[in-house]
Amino acid sequence: MGDVLSDPDEEAAVRPLTLAWVSRQLDVGERVIRSEVLHGGITAEMRRLTIGTRGGGTRELVLRTFVGVESAEDRLHRESGALTLLTRTEVPAPELVAVDPSAAQCEYPSLLMTCLAGRPVFDDEGLEARVPLLARQLVAIHTLRPAPAQQPRKYVTLTTADTVVPPKVADAAAWAAAVDVIRGPVPSSYEGRFLHRDFQPGNVLFAGTGPRITGVVDWAATSWGPADLDVAHCSTSLALLHGPAWGLRFAEAYEEAGGVPAAAASERLYWRVRDALAFSEEVGAVSRPWREAGRTELTVRAVERRLDAYVTALMDSARL
Incomplete structure (x- = not known):
């Protein structure tokens, strides 16, 4: 049969x-x-x-x-x-x-x-314990040193100053300043790292009440480039899922876990702003899986408001 x-x-x-x-x-x-x-x-x-x-x-x-x-x-x-x-x-x-x-x-x-055990977790509850685990896992990924023949291709970024789509609720001044950041030169003095390139809560599996990470999935965008690309992407995802403060917190947790971002604050800002602005082009597609997972309050408009607040927070931090 x-x-x-x-x-x-x-x-x-x-x-x-x-x-x-x-x-x-x-x-x-x-x-x-x-x-x-x-x-x-x-x-x-x-x-x-x-x-x-x-x-x-x-x-x-x-x-x-x-x-x-x-x-x-x-x-x-x-x-x-x-x-x-x-x-x-x-x-x-x-x-x-x-x-x-x-x-x-x-x-x-x-x-x-x-098939790995566990599931993605999108709830606010327990986030304080999960963020350090996410950070340590990302540091572990970035410490991999494949032989030159096994290195993935160099990273690619598609967002430009002209493709950014500011939400209707956007703080015009903050977004204009953010767009100016990515009009500048792309940071080039970085140590290449093995990057996941879509490291975010939806691609990390947790199990148990501890909790513990049981898997990292979706390696289809694996690339070689600056660690800040992965840090920025997870930061933006956390900011939209849980609020802007968690986006800022993840970057700190990554360093606390031993991660080494760019030494210059301007370079760290460049990658975080670029990633946040990239989300402006696909808020609907990004937020749909979160709603399907039960976060029904994360409507497109609600996520746009969080994105605006996060971009504003990034630009405010640059002025400190």
Whole structure:
């Protein structure tokens, strides 16, 4: 008998060619018995697959599929490379099972990996304990020193002064000053680091009441560049999820954990402002997974207000 998916949800069903490809990656006697959509992603479809084993038990894998994403092949090459590298480190990341970056066998570019325990946490409760854990985990990522041949590509930033979309509630003076910051020269005197490039609460799994981090996922944007890029991105995410003060706090926690940001305050400000302004272009897409996870009060307008407050706080800190 062929593979049977017990979940009747059409959205959860794995496409036929992809299902056949997944099945070829399994051990003899194993089959896919269930597929469940994992919500929270923005650029890729995510499914948790329950695998029935030959002995009657089960195990789980995660399938990532990029549909209609121009950069899918590059992203999957980067993610598969990162996962291969990370298996030899203490960073808790999924293990690569198989990848089809050019959709040679699947309907769309896909990657199959192991499933980690835990879940992302977006609640305000317990944040004071989680922020130092996030900071220490990011420091651990930045301490990785892959051989030159294994280094990911140099970072890319897409936001420019002309693509910024100030929210209607924006403090015009603060945003004008922030845009002027990124019109200036890009800091170039940095020590290259292994970067996650989307390190934020949605990509970190927690478990237990402790709590403890059980995994860091979504390595498709892995890059090489200044540590401040990752620090800035997590700072902005925390500011929008929990309030501007937490964005500022994360940068402090990163240094307390042994992280080494740029020595010059102007360079640290540049990266934090650039990342915050980048969020102005996609507030709706970024906030949707948070609402799906239960933070229904984080409407687009509410997140825009927090973004404005965070940008203003960054510019105020520059004047101190």
